Amino acid sequence: MAANAWLHRLALGIALPLAVLTAPALWAAEPKTDAAPAQAETDAAKAVRYTRALETAPLADNALEMRRWLLRWILETPDHTVLVCDTLGTLDDENAPLYGELLVQMMGGNVAWQIEHPQDTDEVSHQLAGARSVLKMYAVYLANDPKWKVPKLDAAIERERNGTLREHVAQRLADECSEESGREKVALGEQSPPPPFLGGFLRESHVIYPLKVPTGWVMQNEHRYDELESGASVRFQREGDASGWMDVYFYPIGAINKQDLDRLAKAEREQLVTVWKDAATGAPLSALDTFSVPVKGGVSTPAGRQSRPEAITAYAADFTYKHRNNGRRYHSVLVFMVDRLYAIKLRYSADTEKLSRKQARKEAESFARSLLPEVDILSTGKCGSPSMAIDDQMADGCVGEDPIQPVVLEGRRELRFEYPVPR
Structure with a gap:
C-alpha cells in the first residue's frame, strides 16, 4: 500500500x-x-x-x-x-x-x-x-x-x-x-502533516436543535462528555411518559465517503453486540438496515460550498435487553447517520409492555425523520481554507475559517463546541 x-x-x-x-x-x-x-x-x-x-x-x-x-x-x-x-x-x-x-x-x-x-x-x-x-x-x-x-x-x-x-x-x-x-x-511525523482534525480542521461547531420535536418528544437534559471527540448527548422524552426515552448523540466525524460510512455503521452494530451480549434477551440483534432521512429544505448553497442533498442515509438495528438496574425489559433501537461533518446517533429505549419491537423501530425512525430537518450544524476552522477544499468547494457543514455567532431562535437550543489547538 x-x-x-x-x-x-x-x-x-x-x-x-x-x-x-x-x-x-x-x-x-x-x-x-x-x-x-x-x-x-x-x-x-x-x-x-x-x-x-x-x-x-x-x-x-x-x-x-x-x-x-x-x-x-x-x-x-x-x-x-x-x-x-x-x-x-x-x-x-x-x-x-x-x-x-x-x-x-x-x-x-x-x-x-x-x-x-x-x-x-x-x-x-x-x-x-x-x-x-x-x-x-x-x-x-x-x-x-x-x-x-x-x-x-x-x-x-x-x-x-x-x-x-x-x-x-x-x-x-x-x-x-x-x-x-x-x-x-x-x-x-516525517511528512508535512495536515492540520489536526480538532483544533485545526474544526475550531468551532454550533449544533442548534429544537427543544420539542414535532412527533411529541421534549428535550429533558444535555450531557457534555469530557473528551472533545465524544461531543454531547441530548435526552428526549414524551411529556408524562417515562416508559421510553430517546438519547441523541452528536460528535465530530469529518467528511467521509459512502464506503467509510458503511463501515462506521457496521462498527456501531458490532459495539452493541459486544456491550449488550450479557443483557440481550429474545431474538438476536437485527441486521443493519437503511432508510432515508430528509434534511432541512429551502436552504440556498453559497458559492464555494458543497450543495446540500435532499436526504441522507440512516442505518438502523434493534434488539431487546433486560435493564441492569430495574430488571425491566426494553426494546432498543439504534439509528446512525452522518451529516455536516458530525455523526448523529439515536438510541431509543422503550418498555416492552408499552410497545412491540416493530413499533419501537418505527418510532425511532419517525423521530429521526422529524428531528434532522430541524437541526442546524455549522462549523468553522481550516475546513474553510482553500487548501482543504474538495473539488474547489468547502465540505458540507463548514461555513468558513472565521468564528461565527449564529442566531438561536426561541424554542431552540445551541450546543457550542470549541476545539483548541492541540498541545
Missing part, C-alpha cells in the same frame, strides 16, 4: 473498521482505567496509560474512546515518529477480524516504548514493543471469545515463548519496510 494511502486512511482515523474509532461508548465519555492519575498528566503519559489499559481491557466500554484519542494523538504529535510496519503479517486485509484494533495497538505499543525508553532509538526495539502490545491485547480477546482467533498471532505468541520473536520482527522489518526492500514505508 502506498505511503500516501496509509496516511490518508490514518488521518481519517474514523474510517477504520470494526469499531476502532467510531462512536463514543454508550454511557461514558472519559475512559476509566484502574490507575487513573491523581493530578494532571501530559499527553505522552496519557498515551502510555491508554495503551496499557487497552492491553488488559480491550473490550471495556470505553475502549473505543481510548483508541480514537490514541490514534489522533500519534498522528498529531511532533515529538514521536511511528513507523507502521506489518511485522506480524496481520495488516494485509483491512476486512480481517480485529484489523483496526491491531493497527492502533501496534502503533500505541510502539510510541509507549519510545516514551518510556527515550534513549532507545533502535527501530527493531520499537517494532518489537508494538508487536508485544498487540499480543497482550489479542490474548484477552481470544480468552473472551474464540471467534477472534488469528492464526498469524498464534504463531507470533509461540515465537515469543521460544525467544525468536525479536528475530522474526527484525527480519520482517528488513524485508517489508526498509529502504533496501524497495517498498514504501510510512513514518508518521
Whole structure:
C-alpha cells in the first residue's frame, strides 16, 4: 500500500473498521482505567496509560474512546515518529477480524516504548514493543471469545515463548519496510502533516436543535462528555411518559465517503453486540438496515460550498435487553447517520409492555425523520481554507475559517463546541 494511502486512511482515523474509532461508548465519555492519575498528566503519559489499559481491557466500554484519542494523538504529535510496519503479517486485509484494533495497538505499543525508553532509538526495539502490545491485547480477546482467533498471532505468541520473536520482527522489518526492500514505508511525523482534525480542521461547531420535536418528544437534559471527540448527548422524552426515552448523540466525524460510512455503521452494530451480549434477551440483534432521512429544505448553497442533498442515509438495528438496574425489559433501537461533518446517533429505549419491537423501530425512525430537518450544524476552522477544499468547494457543514455567532431562535437550543489547538 502506498505511503500516501496509509496516511490518508490514518488521518481519517474514523474510517477504520470494526469499531476502532467510531462512536463514543454508550454511557461514558472519559475512559476509566484502574490507575487513573491523581493530578494532571501530559499527553505522552496519557498515551502510555491508554495503551496499557487497552492491553488488559480491550473490550471495556470505553475502549473505543481510548483508541480514537490514541490514534489522533500519534498522528498529531511532533515529538514521536511511528513507523507502521506489518511485522506480524496481520495488516494485509483491512476486512480481517480485529484489523483496526491491531493497527492502533501496534502503533500505541510502539510510541509507549519510545516514551518510556527515550534513549532507545533502535527501530527493531520499537517494532518489537508494538508487536508485544498487540499480543497482550489479542490474548484477552481470544480468552473472551474464540471467534477472534488469528492464526498469524498464534504463531507470533509461540515465537515469543521460544525467544525468536525479536528475530522474526527484525527480519520482517528488513524485508517489508526498509529502504533496501524497495517498498514504501510510512513514518508518521516525517511528512508535512495536515492540520489536526480538532483544533485545526474544526475550531468551532454550533449544533442548534429544537427543544420539542414535532412527533411529541421534549428535550429533558444535555450531557457534555469530557473528551472533545465524544461531543454531547441530548435526552428526549414524551411529556408524562417515562416508559421510553430517546438519547441523541452528536460528535465530530469529518467528511467521509459512502464506503467509510458503511463501515462506521457496521462498527456501531458490532459495539452493541459486544456491550449488550450479557443483557440481550429474545431474538438476536437485527441486521443493519437503511432508510432515508430528509434534511432541512429551502436552504440556498453559497458559492464555494458543497450543495446540500435532499436526504441522507440512516442505518438502523434493534434488539431487546433486560435493564441492569430495574430488571425491566426494553426494546432498543439504534439509528446512525452522518451529516455536516458530525455523526448523529439515536438510541431509543422503550418498555416492552408499552410497545412491540416493530413499533419501537418505527418510532425511532419517525423521530429521526422529524428531528434532522430541524437541526442546524455549522462549523468553522481550516475546513474553510482553500487548501482543504474538495473539488474547489468547502465540505458540507463548514461555513468558513472565521468564528461565527449564529442566531438561536426561541424554542431552540445551541450546543457550542470549541476545539483548541492541540498541545
